[in-house]
Amino acid sequence: xxxxxxxxxxxxxxxxxxxxxxxxxxxxxxxxxWYFRKYGTSFIEQVSVSHLRPLLGGVDNSSPTNSNTSxxxxxxxxxxxxxxxxxxxxxNLFRGAEYNRYMWVTGREPLTYYDMNLSAxxxxxxxxCDSDHLxxxxxxxxxxxxxxxPQARISAAxxxxxxxxxxxxxxxxAEEEATTIVEAEKLFxxxxxxxxxCYRRSQQLQHHGAQYEAQHRRDTNVLVYIKRRLAMCxxxxxxxxxxxxxxRDLMKEFPLLSMFNIHxxxxxxxxxxxxYADVQAVLAKYxxxxxxxxxxxxxxxxxxxARAVSDKFSPEAASRRGLSTAEMNAVEAxxxxxxxxxxxxxxxxxxxxxxxPPEHILKRGDSEAIAxxxxxxxHWKRVEGALNLLHCxxxxxxRMIPYPLEKGHLFYPYPICTETADRELLPMFHEVxxxxxxxxxxxxxxxxxxxxxTAMLALLTHQFPELMGVFAKAxxxxxxxxxxxxxxxxxxxxxxxxWHQLTRI
Numbered sequence: 001x002x003x004x005x006x007x008x009x010x011x012x013x014x015x016x017x018x019x020x021x022x023x024x025x026x027x028x029x030x031x032x033x034w035y036f037r038k039y040g041t042s043f044i045e046q047v048s049v050s051h052l053r054p055l056l057g058g059v060d061n062s063s064p065t066n067s068n069t070s071x072x073x074x075x076x077x078x079x080x081x082x083x084x085x086x087x088x089x090x091x092n093l094f095r096g097a098e099y100n101r102y103m104w105v106t107g108r109e110p111l112t113y114y115d116m117n118l119s120a121x122x123x124x125x126x127x128x129c130d131s132d133h134l135x136x137x138x139x140x141x142x143x144x145x146x147x148x149x150p151q152a153r154i155s156a157a158x159x160x161x162x163x164x165x166x167x168x169x170x171x172x173x174a175e176e177e178a179t180t181i182v183e184a185e186k187l188f189x190x191x192x193x194x195x196x197x198c199y200r201r202s203q204q205l206q207h208h209g210a211q212y213e214a215q216h217r218r219d220t221n222v223l224v225y226i227k228r229r230l231a232m233c234x235x236x237x238x239x240x241x242x243x244x245x246x247x248r249d250l251m252k253e254f255p256l257l258s259m260f261n262i263h264x265x266x267x268x269x270x271x272x273x274x275x276y277a278d279v280q281a282v283l284a285k286y287x288x289x290x291x292x293x294x295x296x297x298x299x300x301x302x303x304x305x306a307r308a309v310s311d312k313f314s315p316e317a318a319s320r321r322g323l324s325t326a327e328m329n330a331v332e333a334x335x336x337x338x339x340x341x342x343x344x345x346x347x348x349x350x351x352x353x354x355x356x357p358p359e360h361i362l363k364r365g366d367s368e369a370i371a372x373x374x375x376x377x378x379h380w381k382r383v384e385g386a387l388n389l390l391h392c393x394x395x396x397x398x399r400m401i402p403y404p405l406e407k408g409h410l411f412y413p414y415p416i417c418t419e420t421a422d423r424e425l426l427p428m429f430h431e432v433x434x435x436x437x438x439x440x441x442x443x444x445x446x447x448x449x450x451x452x453x454t455a456m457l458a459l460l461t462h463q464f465p466e467l468m469g470v471f472a473k474a475x476x477x478x479x480x481x482x483x484x485x486x487x488x489x490x491x492x493x494x495x496x497x498x499w500h501q502l503t504r505i
Contacts, residue, residue, distance in 0.1 A: 224257055
């Protein structure tokens with residue numbers, strides 16, 4: 001029965017079958033290519049992993065046991081929320097002395113409204129309390145921190161200083177009115193004198209009630225902020241050793257205020273001094289599994305490991321003899337850092353232009369990468385061969401994480417919220433970096449195009465054989481027209497006897 005059916009089939013049926021299958025496969029390839037370019041993953045693989053594997057009873061070996069599944073999901077959700085949280089940039093610049101100078105020179109606003117609004121919320125949280133209305137100067141500053149107009153804020157700060165020596169008023173003037181770091185440092189020293197007095201008074205009364213406790217907490221935040229900014233002024237003015245001492249003293253005096261990430265300021269200053277032993281000591285304390293990671297922690301750890309081998313590293317030699325233990329440790333540290341924040345290498349390797357870092361950053365996002373590279377690029381350049389090692393190895397990270405948005409390797413899956421938040425934090429003139437997607441091989445694109453083209457030709461030839469024959473003859477005649485023209489010219493130029501001998505050959 002089957003043989004009789006096959007014998008009745010005509011050649012036209014096979015042409016139609018070939019053309020139809022080619023068309024369908026071409027359409028599948030085109031859809032796969034479009035889906036891959038848009039979402040960074042294969043549609044067929046994603047459907048297989050997400051829908052077919054559970055139906056077939058497949059279980060991921062890396063998934064937690066049933067007894068811990070709910071806890072694992074809850075931890076993952078909490079981690080996802082914390083990773084999409086916007087953090088204060090530990091090394092944020094001064095508005096008056098740095099951000100405003102950039103705007104005066106370029107005419108472009110370096111800070112977005114969203115970023116400045118977050119800063120205003122931070123100022124209200126750290127520099128105000130419910131008892132501010134009891135002191136006229138603090139009451140004025142409470143309104144000043146809510147004011148959107150910079151000139152109105154500055155005027156309110158001057159008004160507050162006329163009443164008394166107010167620490168928060170001096171902070172505002174140092175941040176926004178001072179046009180140089182020297183002026184800002186002078187105002188912060190003035191704020192320090194007032195802030196220390198308020199801190200000592202509130203410290204003695206903090207146990208007398210909730211109101212005094214809130215006031216002491218506010219005064220503590222003000223004092224820590226002032227001392228940290230003074231250390232940053234010293235660092236910017238070249239007094240790096242003084243800055244390191246101030247930061248160490250501040251961390252000893254207030255060891256519980258880890259939310260300010262003062263250790264990142266300390267790491268940058270120690271790297272400037274090339275005091276790598278102390279850098280390693282700080283990393284040993286803060287590069288802990290229980291603490292939230294940052295690009296500064298991960299990439300500084302990678303820099304120290306790269307420093308041990310980078311001066312003698314050669315990709316050609318490594319491919320011949322293999323990687324040594326020290327080189328393997330350095331490469332693994334780079335892969336770890338790139339997995340945490342994949343946007344940093346392009347800035348360190350100067351494949352993407354830097355801009356001024358924002359006042360807030362999103363961990364693992366483009367904003368954090370800019371903030372890190374802005375201050376640490378010089379430290380990578382100072383270590384001989386470190387950037388070369390990074391250039392040779394950083395892209396290998398993506399081969400270990402085929403589905404970065406679904407499953408991580410050393411960290412949680414890369415959060416999908418970073419691009420949206422970074423677009424709010426970074427200025428419009430900056431092209432926001434997104435998670436590096438796999439480049440689609442040229443062979444797939446070529447195959448898709450060729451398959452679709454041949455399928456269309458087969459279908460048209462089957463439906464309109466005479467018309468396609470005319471088109472084919474016209475196409476071939478047009479294609480060979482230049483060759484026929486050249487042959488005619490050569491035949492007219494060469495002697496007939498010589499042309500006859502050439503044609504015989």
